[in-house]
Each structure stands twice: as structure tokens, then as C-alpha cells.
Amino acid sequence: MLRKIIHIDMDAFYASIEQRDNPEYRGKPVAVGYGGKRGVVAAASYEARQYGVHSAMASVTALRKCPHLIFVMPRFEVYKTVSNQIMQIFREYTDKVEPLSLDEAFLDVTENKKVMEFATQIAKEIKQKIHCQTRLTASAGVSYNKFLAKIASDYNKPNGLYVITPEKAEKFLEKLGIEKFFGVGRVTAHRMHELGIRNGFDLKQHSEKELVHHFGKAGALYHQFARGIDEREVESEYVRKSLGAEETFAEDLHELVDLLRALDDIAREVHRRAEKRGFLAKTVTLKIKYADFAVVTRSRTVVNYLRTYDQLFDIGKELLLQVDDIEERKIRLMGLTLKNAGTDQVVLTNQPLQLTLEFKE
Known part of the structure; x- marks a missing residue:
């Protein structure tokens, strides 16, 4: 029996909440994030997207594209509250809910x-309930697997509903641009273009062996996706595999004393988040982004679980000192991530996932 999978994706979630709560923002280009020279857009309204503004874009770039862009500082507690409302609606229909973030989830119905x-009727009802209870719109995709449902939810945004049946999946995928395939980012898409792969039809002409040769393990998935095959289950229990925090500095840093002070703040924030979630890990990764946007990472794995701030800071400091020419290049961003969680880790059941976001003191 074919499964019935729905993917729900809220439309410009953060920005839409701000427009909902602030009538003066409605119909205007809005970006959630810090508008200063070191800021980054966390979310953009559809009015802002018309100017080419999108999430993860530097604020200065966004303002060049849209000089009248309105920046709003994020209110994550509000977003989480609304997300919980939406997740409760999902669970009126099924317990098989797999949140991907605060604003999207898979449902196996x-x-x-x-x-x-x-x-399809379930998806319509869910969209109506979301709008009734939150005054926000969502887009839904319906199909027989997760890959196709996610593609479908993006097909008629905003406030869309699209269904990919088994009968039309093959032709739909053949015409689909390769950039729309799950797991194909900008770099992978460029490599595929070099191989003459521009859509699903082109992708189907390559054997699994060829794709694995060029793209590693992901090549096997691309081979299946091109044929509309995705056996992944909707996982209603999520075990967090990493946790971290990073900070973009107001001014580039290059003095070791300033870097250690920043590392202290970041380590305390990571430790606070880990304690709050009961998260245990043995691997620490330090991330450094230079002023020219080059990125380096250093990692260390220890025998026992990391439980204290002192352990985390000491390892972070050790990794920082391993970076070549640490005081000779200006640093724009630094972050710490805990990874490699073990079986002692707490299982987060049916909880929406909070993305790792930059923080400022």
C-alpha cells in the first residue's frame, strides 16, 4: 500500500508573524534580523523577496537590493508559541509528525x-485550521513519499496546495529543474550542470554507479529520487545530533585576548543550551570565519561526555590555538558545536526543532 505523506511549510513564517502583529508592516518588504552592517536576514516577507532579498543574506546586501526594507528584530519566543499551535493541529490528525524546523513538518496520514x-482533504483542513487559529497561511504538498511531498509544497507558494500522484510523478520529475531536487545545493547543481544534468530527465540517464562516483553516497539517493523512489519513514521521534552557537562580531577581531573573551561567551551559551536539553556529546568543533569569508574548522573528540563549561572552554581554547596565524588574520565569526551524541542523550519526542542561530550579548 502506498503511503500518504503531507509536507506543510508555513509561508515566510517569521516575517508573516511580524506582519500579522504589526499592521503597519503589511504589504511592505520586511526582513527579520539585525539591520546593521554585520547583520543577516533570518527571514524575508514575500514583498521583500520580489527585490531578491532572501534568508541568510547579509543585511547590507539586502538593503542595496531594497533600500526601503523594514528590519524587525526576531521574537523567537513568539515564533515558538505559534509553532506549538501548529504542531498541535497536526497531531489532531496523526501522531506520525516529523518537524523539520519551527515552520515545517512531514505528516504520515x-x-x-x-x-x-x-x-488532499486532510491537507485542506489543516491549512484552514492554521489560518483560522493563527491568521497565517501555509503551503502543502501531498504525495506518496517525503521527497515528492516536500517538492510539492514548494510548487504553488504561497498559500498553495499541490498533489503529485504516482501516475504523474515520472513526468513531473523529468521536467523538474535539478536545483529543485532534495539535497542538491548550489555547488552540487553546478557540478551536475558540468555533467550535462539540468533536470530529472537528464539525471535518469546516469547510472547509480556513475552518480556515486561523482557525488559519493548522495549519488545513490539522487538515482532513486529521479525515479520517484524514497523509502524514508516519517520519524516522529527526533534525536538531536548536534547543538551549538556562533557569533558574528560587530568588528573583526584579531587580538587573542579578544578572541578568548568571545570564546568564553560562546562556550557559556553552548553549555547553557546543552544543560537545558540534557544534551551529551564527546566531540567539540570550533568554526572560524575570516573577514574574507573563508571558513576553517577544528574538532576534538574526548573519551567521556562533556558535562561542564570548563571542559568545553578548555577544549575550545585548545582548538583556537591550533588555528594557523590566528592573530594575523581578522576574524568575522566564531562558533562552537557539540556533536557525536551518544545513547545517553535525551530523546526529544514530537518537539519542533530550534535552528542554531547567532546570538548577541
């Missing part, structure tokens, strides 16, 4: 609590 036959 093959067997559902309301004994509804058609997944």
Missing part, C-alpha cells in the same frame, strides 16, 4: 485519527 480517506 496513511492511517489517521479522523479516518479520512484522502490526504
Whole structure:
């Protein structure tokens, strides 16, 4: 029996909440984030996207594209509260909910609590309930696997609903641009273009062996996706595999004393987050981004779980001192991440995931 999978993706979630709560922002280009020279856009309204503004864009670039862009500082507690409302709506229909972030999730409604036959009808009801309870819009994709459902949810944004049935999946994928395939980012897309792969049809002409040769293990997935195959289950229990924090500095740093002071702040924040979530790990990764945007990382794995701030800071300092020419190049950003969590780690059941975001004191 084919599964019935829905992917729900909120439309410009953070920005839409700000426009909902502030009538003066409605119909105007809005960016959630810090508008200073070191700021980054966390989310952009659809009005802002028309100017080419998008998430993860530097604020100065966004303002060049849209000089009248309105910057709003994020209110993550509000976003999490709204996300919880939405997740509760999902669970009225099924317990098989896999949150990907605060604003999107997969639902397996093959067997559902309301004994509804058609997944499309469930998706319509969910969209209506979300709008009724939050005054926000969502886009939904419906198909027989996660890969196709996610593609479908992005097809008619915003406030869209698209269904990819088994009968039309093959032709749909053949025409789909390779950039739209799950797991194909900008760099991979460029490599595929060099191989003459520009859409799903081109991708199907390559054997699994060829794709694995060029793209490693991901090549096997691309081979399956091109044929509409995705056996991944909707996982309602999520075990967090990493946790971290990073900071973009107001001014580039190059003095060791300033870097250690910043490292102290970051280590304390990571330790606070780890304690809050009961997160245990044995690997620490330091990330450094230079003023020219070049990135280096250093990692260390220890025998026992890291439990104290002192342990984390000491390892972070050791990794920092391993970076070549640490005081000779200006540093724009620094971050610490805990990884390699073991079986002692707490399982976060049916909880929306909070993305790792930059923080400022």
C-alpha cells in the first residue's frame, strides 16, 4: 500500500508573524534580523523577496537590493508559541509528525485519527485550521513519499496546495529543474550542470554507479529520487545530533585576548543550551570565519561526555590555538558545536526543532 505523506511549510513564517502583529508592516518588504552592517536576514516577507532579498543574506546586501526594507528584530519566543499551535493541529490528525524546523513538518496520514480517506482533504483542513487559529497561511504538498511531498509544497507558494500522484510523478520529475531536487545545493547543481544534468530527465540517464562516483553516497539517493523512489519513514521521534552557537562580531577581531573573551561567551551559551536539553556529546568543533569569508574548522573528540563549561572552554581554547596565524588574520565569526551524541542523550519526542542561530550579548 502506498503511503500518504503531507509536507506543510508555513509561508515566510517569521516575517508573516511580524506582519500579522504589526499592521503597519503589511504589504511592505520586511526582513527579520539585525539591520546593521554585520547583520543577516533570518527571514524575508514575500514583498521583500520580489527585490531578491532572501534568508541568510547579509543585511547590507539586502538593503542595496531594497533600500526601503523594514528590519524587525526576531521574537523567537513568539515564533515558538505559534509553532506549538501548529504542531498541535497536526497531531489532531496523526501522531506520525516529523518537524523539520519551527515552520515545517512531514505528516504520515496513511492511517489517521479522523479516518479520512484522502490526504488532499486532510491537507485542506489543516491549512484552514492554521489560518483560522493563527491568521497565517501555509503551503502543502501531498504525495506518496517525503521527497515528492516536500517538492510539492514548494510548487504553488504561497498559500498553495499541490498533489503529485504516482501516475504523474515520472513526468513531473523529468521536467523538474535539478536545483529543485532534495539535497542538491548550489555547488552540487553546478557540478551536475558540468555533467550535462539540468533536470530529472537528464539525471535518469546516469547510472547509480556513475552518480556515486561523482557525488559519493548522495549519488545513490539522487538515482532513486529521479525515479520517484524514497523509502524514508516519517520519524516522529527526533534525536538531536548536534547543538551549538556562533557569533558574528560587530568588528573583526584579531587580538587573542579578544578572541578568548568571545570564546568564553560562546562556550557559556553552548553549555547553557546543552544543560537545558540534557544534551551529551564527546566531540567539540570550533568554526572560524575570516573577514574574507573563508571558513576553517577544528574538532576534538574526548573519551567521556562533556558535562561542564570548563571542559568545553578548555577544549575550545585548545582548538583556537591550533588555528594557523590566528592573530594575523581578522576574524568575522566564531562558533562552537557539540556533536557525536551518544545513547545517553535525551530523546526529544514530537518537539519542533530550534535552528542554531547567532546570538548577541
